Amino acid sequence: MICQSACLVRVTIIAILLFAPLIMATADDNPASIKTPHLTASLISEHKGVVPGQPFWIALHFDIIPDWHTYWQNAGDSGNPPTIDWGLPEGFSASEIHWPYPQRLPVGPLMNYGYSHQAMLLVKVIPADTLPPGQAIELHANAEWLVCKVQCIPEEGKFSLSLPVIAASQQTPSNWADAFSDARQRLPQPLPWPATVDVNASLLTVNIDITNVDASQVHEVYFYPARYGIVEHAAKQPHVVNNNTLTITLTRGDLRGQSLKQLDGVLLIGERAADGILKRAFTVDISVAPMQTSSHLGYILLFALIGGLLLNIMPCVFPILSLKALQIVQSAALTPAVVRSNGVAFTLGVLLSFALIAALLLLLRASGEAIGWGFQLQSPAFVLILSWLLFAMGLMFSGLWSFGESFMGLGQQLTTRRGNAGAFFTGVLAVIVATPCTAPFMGTALGYALSQSNWTALLIFTVLGFGMALPWLMISFCPGLSNWLPKPGPWMELTKQLLAFPLYATVAWLLWVLSQQVDQTSLLVAFMSLVLLSFLLWCWQKLRSTTSLRYKIGLVLLLLLLLILVLTATLLQQQAPATSNQQTQDDWQAYDPVRLSELRRNGQPVLLNFTAAWCITCLVNEKVSISRPMVQTQLREKGVVYMKADWTNKDPRISEMLNQYGRSGVPLYLLFPGNGKDAVVLPNILTEGILTDVLQQVATRE
Amino acid sequence: MTVTSFKFTQYILLSIFTAFSLSAYASVNVSKPAPDFTGVDSHGSKHSLSQYKGKTVVLEWTNHDCPYVKKHYNSGNMQKLQKHATANDIVWLSIISSKPGKQGHVSGEQANELTRSRNAVPTAVILDETSEIGLLYGAKTTPHMYIIDKTGQLVYMGGIDNIPSKDEEDITGAKNYVRVALDAIATGKTIEDSITRPYGCSVKY
DSSP states (O other): HHHHHHHHHHHHHHHHHHHHHHHHSSSSSEEEEEEEEEEEEEEEEEEEBTTTOEEEEEEEEEEOOOOOOEEEEEEESSSSOOOEEEEETTOEOOOOOOOOOOOOEEEEEEEEEEESEEEEEEEEEOOSOOOOTTOOEEEEEEEEEEEEEEEEEEEEEEEEEEBBBOEEEEEBBOHHHHHHHHHHHTSSSEEESSSSEEEESEEEEEEEESSSOGGEEEEEEEESSSSSBBBTTTTTEEEEEETTTEEEEBBBGGGSSSOOEEEEEEEEOOOOOTEEEEEEEEEEEOOSSSSOOOOOHHHHHHHHHHHHHTTTTTTGGGGHHHHHHHHHHHTTTSOOOHHHHHHHHHHHHHHHHHHHHHHHHHHHHHHHHHOOOGGGGSSSSHHHHHHHHHHHHHHHHHOOOOSSSSGGGGGGGOHHHHHHHHHHHHHHHHHHHHHTTTOOTTHHHHHHHTTTTTHHHHHHHHHHHHHHHHHHHHHHTOOOHHHHHHOOSTHHHHHHHHHHHHHHHHHHHHHHHHHTOOHHHHHHHHHHHHHHHHHHHHHHHHHHHHHHHHHHHHHHHHHHHHHHHHHHHHHHHTSSSSOGSSSSEEEEEEEOOHHHHHHHTOOOOOEEEEOTTTTTHHHHHHHITTTSSHHHHHHHHHHHEEEEEEEOOOHHHHHHHHHHHHHHSEEEEEEOTTTOOOOEEESSOOOHHHHHHHHHHHHOOO | HHHHHHHHHHHHHHHHHHHHHHHHOOOOTTBBBBBOOEBBTSSSSSEGGGGGTOOOOEEEEOOTTSSSHHHHHHHHHHHHHHHHHHHTTEEEEEEEOOOTTTOOOOOHHHHHHHHHHHHOOEEEEOTTTHHHHHHHHHHOSSSEOOOOOOHHHHSEOOSSBBBSSSSTHHHSSBBBBBHHHHHHTTTOOSSOOBBBBSSSEEEEO
């Protein structure tokens, strides 16, 4: 009997041990909770299960006893924000904490920001795309927090949360779902109104154009700074509303002696509504004009002009250089007046395309897209069309086909009008091809342009284009130069054929860019489209000699149809974004804001390279400087983490970081020297010498 | 007319508010002369900042019951820094701004006992019961560190180091801003991190 009951106990224990994970997994909500004398901390999930590949919310929840509090991301004058270290299953990733807006917690003459009663630290988890169904996954969190009344108690806890893997159709909200939606209501939303900030030695004056807010109903306005030292936390924040402009005066904090680049934080606006006070929180992130010393428009325009000039010698403009070179040579046979009007036409082509790109860019940004210079190359369709264009030109240079009498009247008798159209088109092409390149000075000018009013931005873009066209304009207005140029002759045909090859090289490179943007099937379609294109052009050339008009028209229509077919085919296949460049390799890591801030917190030096497959300047820089063995050895010796932010495809996180440094495009090189120091912005054109010199200044870690 | 005068009044109010908040906070600034103060130490002697002109002075806000202060005293980190300073003819003033009845408030004898038992070697422990010095400097946390150079300029304000935790183990890997600043002063270099975020418990004003 005794034995029997003992056996029964053993069996029961074994059964419990066996089924324990299952019980955990299937229970309604079984948060791992830790109770301290001041609060109950729990790791909780909004939903009962995990659907593979489907992001979900979890939270560290504090149920705090009366009069005690925990802290916000900026704790204020004292205290510390909670930290969570995640232990996640493979293929999972967790966001940074999404903080609901906090409360003000005054302590004597000091001010803290935090939460009393309840705190929900929201975290979005992206699970792996494939997970074995029926099993449970475990999320582990190591959290540290400070809980305070007047005195503060540091506490910590290890949590784990087990969730079953289920299908999307089986997903159901947990008992915490309401708490999650409540907390999300308190997350700051992007500020929907334009805002500016004026800075002087002791005050920050924030102006916000609040439309659709009834000024007379504004009950409460408070700005929570995201970081230490920007604003004196305990200072009053007087505000007025005038003609829909909300003006808040903030007292600068400990960093008042230093120049302020960014005002970031959360703005809380409380309005009287029918059913009490309606509180809304907004994320504020206002750039103070990025260049304090030379932000005069005059300087910027000069930068833009020089940047445009230098664009001509950047590697990506090479195919166009070759085109222009031929045009100039053949212009020796023309009258100066024709040469001049060609020069003007080219300039107009450049200016108009720059203005168009600028307008499109501004329009898209106004609609909330996080994009910057070179954004068109983030579109695979654009890259493909560009490669068609260049491939067709290459084939023409090789003599497979011709356009009209000839493309841009090359080596033929020209009429003035056709010459001008050709020159204009070359200008357009020059700009399109130039977008993958950022020249020195240009980054600064563009970054500034996009932080200004639309008209100023357009002006800067136009000056940039003018700078690019300037050398060619000057050549066409300087008749003396034509004497210096070689006489037109049969050698031009040879040169033309030779120049087809840089064009083919560009096509090859564009296809490589495309290979990083689309899946393999789409890539094959892209390759095939080039073959089809050459076939079409060959047909065109053959048909030019036939005389039957109906036959001609019929075929042209057929070909057009084929082309459209190709276009739709590629468009259909392009949605799979490539992740090929995002994985972490041995000698470099993919950019991740969380990882970066973690490294910086640990005092680790970081070299951050903003690049894109379509950015030739970037690729050249990498080849001639960062990848050099000497630099690589130095990076290893100094313990510098090399991080790459690949902007080949759209990535708002990268756009945001570029914005922070007043840029709107790649390349950008930042060196964080470690120990929490601010980044050093390296030149856009890197050499081995520059890099080794800069790295020399990074302290070797003990 | 009335609208204009209303606006005008609003701006006047705004500037009064602003002026008010200025007088309460914009107290000290790095690279500016540090404001003078006089305080009484745990032995009853008076100390004023001006009497130490010609010497580097370190101000340390402290509260022996605060976990963050304990982190740096239990590990011996603060004492080590004090020894290094006083051995190099640097004046070290530990300041207690806790109001009577609040955490960290001590009598002269208690303060001396704490110095003895913790093997601390400050030049003096100032009892700032009235919070006068604390508010003058805008001291926010314990510890909160300030350094004044030989010419009387404030050259550092902020945290003791760059890892705001309560764990003693973190001290070894941390960058001690005060030590780095004192070394920079000794070698005539500029202090790179001259303003940092202080971390710790709030000063119990």
